[in-house]
Amino acid sequence: MSAEKPKIVCFMCNWVFCDETESAISQEQQIPFDVNVVRLMCIGRIDPVVVLETFERGADGVLLIGCTPPDCHFVEGNLYAERTVKLLKRLLALTDLEPERLELRWSSPIEEVRLIQILTDFAAQMHKLGTSPLAGEGPDEKVLLNVSAAKSAAADFRLRVLTGREKELTENLNVYGEEISQEEFDGLIDDAAKTEFIRQKIYLLARQKPRSVKELAIVFQMKPASVLRHIVDMRRKGMIALDRVEETTPLYKALEVQ
Amino acid sequence: MATNIRMFTKKKLPPCCAACPAHVNVQGYVSLIQRGKFKEAVELIRKDMPFPAICGRVCFSPCEDACARVNLDQAVAIRALKRIVADIEREKGRVKPEPVQKTRIEKVAIIGAGPAGLTAAYELAKLGYPVTVFERMLEPGGMMRYCIPNFRLEKFVVANEIAYIKDIGVEIKTGIEFGKDITLESLRNEGCKAVFVAIGTQLSRKMNVSGEDLEGVIQILEFLRAVSVGQHVDVGERVAVIGGGNSAIDAARTAKRLGAKEAMILYRRTRNEMPALPHEIEAAEREGIKFHFLVAPKRIIGENGKVKAIECLRMRLGEPDASGRRRPIPISFSEHQYEVDSVIPAIGQIPEKSCVPHELLDEKAKEALIPVDEITTETKIEGVFAGGDIVTGPASIIQAVGAGKQAAFSIHRYLSGQDLRAGREEVEETTWVKDWESLRQKSRRYEAPTEKPRLSFEEATRFLEETKRKAMFEAFRCLGCGPCSECLSEIDLCERDKAVVDENLCTGCNICAIVCPVAAIEKNENEVAQVNEDLCKGCGICAAHCPERAITMQRLTDENILTCALTALRRRD
Numbered sequence: 001m002s003a004e005k006p007k008i009v010c011f012m013c014n015w016v017f018c019d020e021t022e023s024a025i026s027q028e029q030q031i032p033f034d035v036n037v038v039r040l041m042c043i044g045r046i047d048p049v050v051v052l053e054t055f056e057r058g059a060d061g062v063l064l065i066g067c068t069p070p071d072c073h074f075v076e077g078n079l080y081a082e083r084t085v086k087l088l089k090r091l092l093a094l095t096d097l098e099p100e101r102l103e104l105r106w107s108s109p110i111e112e113v114r115l116i117q118i119l120t121d122f123a124a125q126m127h128k129l130g131t132s133p134l135a136g137e138g139p140d141e142k143v144l145l146n147v148s149a150a151k152s153a154a155a156d157f158r159l160r161v162l163t164g165r166e167k168e169l170t171e172n173l174n175v176y177g178e179e180i181s182q183e184e185f186d187g188l189i190d191d192a193a194k195t196e197f198i199r200q201k202i203y204l205l206a207r208q209k210p211r212s213v214k215e216l217a218i219v220f221q222m223k224p225a226s227v228l229r230h231i232v233d234m235r236r237k238g239m240i241a242l243d244r245v246e247e248t249t250p251l252y253k254a255l256e257v258q
Numbered sequence: 259m260a261t262n263i264r265m266f267t268k269k270k271l272p273p274c275c276a277a278c279p280a281h282v283n284v285q286g287y288v289s290l291i292q293r294g295k296f297k298e299a300v301e302l303i304r305k306d307m308p309f310p311a312i313c314g315r316v317c318f319s320p321c322e323d324a325c326a327r328v329n330l331d332q333a334v335a336i337r338a339l340k341r342i343v344a345d346i347e348r349e350k351g352r353v354k355p356e357p358v359q360k361t362r363i364e365k366v367a368i369i370g371a372g373p374a375g376l377t378a379a380y381e382l383a384k385l386g387y388p389v390t391v392f393e394r395m396l397e398p399g400g401m402m403r404y405c406i407p408n409f410r411l412e413k414f415v416v417a418n419e420i421a422y423i424k425d426i427g428v429e430i431k432t433g434i435e436f437g438k439d440i441t442l443e444s445l446r447n448e449g450c451k452a453v454f455v456a457i458g459t460q461l462s463r464k465m466n467v468s469g470e471d472l473e474g475v476i477q478i479l480e481f482l483r484a485v486s487v488g489q490h491v492d493v494g495e496r497v498a499v500i501g502g503g504n505s506a507i508d509a510a511r512t513a514k515r516l517g518a519k520e521a522m523i524l525y526r527r528t529r530n531e532m533p534a535l536p537h538e539i540e541a542a543e544r545e546g547i548k549f550h551f552l553v554a555p556k557r558i559i560g561e562n563g564k565v566k567a568i569e570c571l572r573m574r575l576g577e578p579d580a581s582g583r584r585r586p587i588p589i590s591f592s593e594h595q596y597e598v599d600s601v602i603p604a605i606g607q608i609p610e611k612s613c614v615p616h617e618l619l620d621e622k623a624k625e626a627l628i629p630v631d632e633i634t635t636e637t638k639i640e641g642v643f644a645g646g647d648i649v650t651g652p653a654s655i656i657q658a659v660g661a662g663k664q665a666a667f668s669i670h671r672y673l674s675g676q677d678l679r680a681g682r683e684e685v686e687e688t689t690w691v692k693d694w695e696s697l698r699q700k701s702r703r704y705e706a707p708t709e710k711p712r713l714s715f716e717e718a719t720r721f722l723e724e725t726k727r728k729a730m731f732e733a734f735r736c737l738g739c740g741p742c743s744e745c746l747s748e749i750d751l752c753e754r755d756k757a758v759v760d761e762n763l764c765t766g767c768n769i770c771a772i773v774c775p776v777a778a779i780e781k782n783e784n785e786v787a788q789v790n791e792d793l794c795k796g797c798g799i800c801a802a803h804c805p806e807r808a809i810t811m812q813r814l815t816d817e818n819i820l821t822c823a824l825t826a827l828r829r830r831d
Contacts, residue, residue: 009823015292015734038822040814041755044773045798047816049807054823073738074775074797084802109292109730160805164769 006060006126007135010035010119011051013043013066015073016107035063035119043067043104044077048088048154048163051102055092056147058135061101061126065118068106076167078106083163090193091153095146098129149201156196162189199230203239203254210243210251270792272740274336277324279660280377282306282313284321284336285740291339291733296726299343307659308380308423309373311348311415312402314341316504317656318535326739334736342729348418357427361386364451364673368392369436372400373655374456374646376420377662378669379428385670389428390450394435400458402655405482405505407512410538413486437613442642452669455618455628455637456646456662459607465500469558470603474565478505478604485512494599495519498568500555501604502532507539509602510547521547522596526554526573526586554586556593558601567595607652618642627651634678635665643669738795755796755813757789763808770800770809 017039040046043066051062064085066078081104089099103125105118133140134147153159170185180188198220205211205219213231217224231252234240243253274284283306290299303310317337325333366382368375371393379389397403399416424430434440436457445453462477464470474494482505484491497513499506502525510521523542525532528551532539543549553570560566572592575584611619611626618637620629628637628644635643645661647653671678757770757779766785771777778793779800787809801809801816810816 007827009827011819011823036823036825036827038819040798040819041795042797042799045802045811045814045819047802047819050816050819050823053820054827057824057827059823059827071734072775074795074799076775077797077799080773080799080803109294109734155807157805160803160807161767161769164773164803164805168772 006123006131007058008035008061008063008119008123008126009054009059010037010063010065011043011046012037012039012064013073013078014039014041015067016065016109016115035123042072042074042077042081044072044074044080044084046081046084048084048091048159049151051088052091052147052151052154055097055101055132056134056144056151058132058139060129060132060135061103061122063119063122064102064104065107065115066104068108071108079167080163083166087154087159087163087189087193090190091150091197094194094197095150096143097132097134097147100125101129101132145201145204149197149204152200152203153193153196156200158192159189159196162192195230199234199239202227202230202234206240206252207254210253212246212249212251214249270740272738273324273326274321274334275740277320279320279657280307280663281660282321285736285738287343288334288336288339288733288736289738291343291729292736294726294730296343296346296729300347303340303343304422307656307663308377309402309419309655309659310340311344312373312411312419313337313656313659314339314344315411315415316402316406318654320656327735327737330737335732339729339733342725346726348415352418352422355422355425357425358384358386360388360427362388362673364388365390365449366452366454366669366673367440367445367448367450368454368456369440370400370456370458370646370648371395371398371420371430371432372456372458372646372658373402374458374658374662374665375400375454376423376428377659378454378456378645378666379430379662380423380426381663381666382669383423383426383428385666387670387673391428391430392434392436392440393430393432396432398430398432404486405479405508407482407485407508409511409515410508435613437615442615442639446641451641451673453642454662454665454669455614455642455644455648456658456665457610457613458647458658459652460610460613461608462603463606463608465555465603465605467555467557469560469565472558472560472565473563474560474598474600475558476600476602478509478602479607481509481602482512485516491516492600493518493602496596496598497521497600497602498596498598499523499602499604501525501606502527502534503604503606504534504538506602506604507534507542507547509604511542511545513600513602514545514547522550522598523547524550524553524555524568524570524596526552527575527583528552531575531583550596552586553594554588555601555603559595565598565601567597568601569593569595607647609648614648618644625651633682634668635661636668636672636678641672643672755798755811756791756794757796757798757800757809758812759787759789760808760810761786763806765806765808767805769803769805773799773803775799 017037043064046064054062064081066081067073069078072078085102085104088102092099092102103122107115107118133143166185169180170182173179202216205216213224213227217227220227231240238255240252240254243251271281272285275281278284283302287299287302290302300310314337319337321336322333327334364387366387366389368379368389368391371391375391379391382389391398395404398420402411403413403416442453460479462479481491493513493516495518497518499510499521506523510523513521552573554573556569556571558565558568572589573586574589576587577585579585609626614626614628617639618628619626628648630637630644630649635645637644643665645665646658649661650657668678671681764786766781768781770787771779771781775797776793776795778790779787782788796811798811798814801811
């Protein structure tokens with residue numbers, strides 16, 4: 001779509017990256033785009049907030065490269081990354097950014113050819129998707145708000161606990177001796193992601209100016225009753241408070257300290 | 259060479275490193291090989307011992323036996339990796355190291371230029387001592403030079419490693435015999451403050467059967483020495499080698515190369531009990547050497563003063579003996595004969611009593627081994643230390659290297675007037691793996707990655723480039739059992755990153771402890787997560803999952819990662 005080179009940030013596991021990788025990447029002819037590699041100790045180190053913030057600041061794509069399972073230096077770091085990416089894709093789907101802008105791929109230190117292939121493929125995918133609506137000087141306000149909300153959701157306690165415990169919960173019994181299947185858990189986390197995203201978005205909207213339930217219901221295309229339920233929860237959590245009542249409509253404002 | 263010093267006192271070592279008598283930093287150089295840093299890997303090995311190429315060829319590799327990866331599939335091919343990096347360095351041309359400045363005035367004499375003596379000399383020279391090594395033979399290297407045949411350990415490899423030791427400033431005087439040309443007395447008169455006796459065991463053990471003085475019975479060490487200096491040894495057409503150690507295999511393979519039509523090895527136990535390295539036994543089999551197990555020589559039959567045949571008894575295995583192997587018991591009336599032209603008994607080595615000063619020996623002991631203090635390697639005489647085969651009886655190169663290091667440490671403390679027993683670290687084996695079962699399941703959960711070559715000893719000799727890649731792949735199998743910083747910060751990111759918990763934010767949800775791959779995080783009595791710095795490898799998975807974002811990494815914080823990512827973005831604008 002655009003003639004510009006896509007802006008890609010590649011987070012790479014320290015154990016995949018080696019001198020050969022570096023020289024292969026720096027050979028311009030081999031790669032049709034620049035790629036900037038940020039090295040991490042393990043791909044499991046990647047914090048969802050960091051990825052979302054990278055998108056927020058206008059990256060066209062974020063590529064994560066970790067060690068091919070089962071070869072993680074830290075046993076399951078790559079599998080944790082996989083769970084993080086699953087959550088991130090859920091959140092991205094809510095933000096109007098294409099989830100395809102984020103990919104997790106496996107490689108190993110001696111497979112430069114495969115690594116180059118991964119990078120090239122990803123660049124082609126980014127070309128197809130085009131420039132990110134958040135890139136450049138005038139980012140799309142709506143998407144920006146969405147991504148910021150997703151970022152806050154990813155930073156929030158609930159989603160982080162769920163991703164952190166996913167392995168424990170799906171592979172063992174929980175404290176009540178119940179077994180949770182992967183599908184059940186996926187549904188659970190999907191639900192949680194949606195809820196958290198909506199609440200964080202309400203919070204961000206209310207921070208701009210006091211909002212009413214009706215107004216929010218239009219933004220979210222939801223029934224006012226559902227929005228009200230979120231509002232009630234958020235008031236109890238101390239995220240928002242009643243600002244004033246205009247005629248019969250109460251307006252809510254965000255509280256600074258969550 | 260990296261100047262970094264270990265940032266914490268290490269007590270816990272990965273199993274490979276703990277199993278090595280010289281405690282070579284295996285995990286460190288393997289992780290450097292993973293990154294393709296071959297040169298740095300050799301340098302790291304040289305910090306612990308001076309013989310990377312020699313040990314890469316002939317070490318019995320206790321590290322591989324200890325490797326924790328066996329719980330998963332197979333041990334990492336550590337010895338082959340060591341050989342590859344050392345060979346690559348030699349092929350590319352070793353850079354001559356700067357001689358170490360002589361900062362000490364106390365002269366140290368070392369007797370015997372074998373692995374123990376050379377290692378001690380090397381360690382002491384690195385500390386700045388003027389060291390002189392005295393060697394009876396014309397070339398230094400001891401058993402490595404004279405008794406391991408060229409097809410297993412090339413002479414130029416030994417010469418190269420010894421040249422490195424000379425380069426850093428060790429003086430080696432050859433052709434000087436201890437007890438004749440020099441004595442402890444004469445050394446002391448010349449101003450040597452400490453002496454390290456590492457003369458090894460230089461005589462072959464006799465079988466004590468009749469006919470051992472016949473023509474055609476060749477003692478193992480004389481045989482190997484003669485061949486290694488290029489003398490012609492007539493072994494005839496049929497050769498019998500008695501024994502099951504590496505030198506027996508070496509002798510049989512050498513005899514075959516000298517033109518013997520048939521070489522056989524007679525061993526009184528079975529193949530499983532053979533002390534020789536498995537790949538050496540396989541190589542011997544490939545070369546057509548015959549193995550006769552459960553036979554022991556009874557007498558050697560001669561004709562006109564020459565060997566004609568060897569008469570043997572069949573054996574059966576009884577209860578395990580002191581060495582843990584099953585004791586062979588002769589079966590009566592099972593005599594049988596093998597017609598041979600020569601017999602090479604390779605059943606062990608004993609020290610040369612005439613060389614050892616009487617005052618060092620224990621009069622009551624059967625053999626002329628020098629008794630020493632197990633920790634300090636001191637002998638009965640002050641300022642005289644001993645180590646290697648002369649103390650332990652015939653052992654391996656790496657054990658001698660370990661003894662040399664131990665002695666060098668003692669000599670340094672002795673000459674500095676410090677307590678000899680102090681300052682020694684106890685070694686404890688550690689591996690972070692919490693649960694092998696889950697690790698095993700994990701490897702089954704995914705399809706096996708692209709074909710994964712196993713690096714064999716033979717493969718290591720093939721093409722360098724191909725081997726390099728394979729070496730990296732092989733090194734990648736290392737689980738990294740020990741705490742981080744094993745490669746002494748050659749890998750820039752690894753510079754001892756660690757997790758730090760903000761105690762005010764921590765809610766004690768325990769997620770960090772669940773995700774931590776190395777079990778480095780535990781809740782303390784205040785219900786707050788606490789990081790065990792000795793175990794933390796700095797992966798940062800806990801920081802990425804902490805629900806309250808209470809854990810940050812010390813070096814690679816989220817902010818740092820973000821800054822890196824954003825700089826990357828801006829650069830493209």
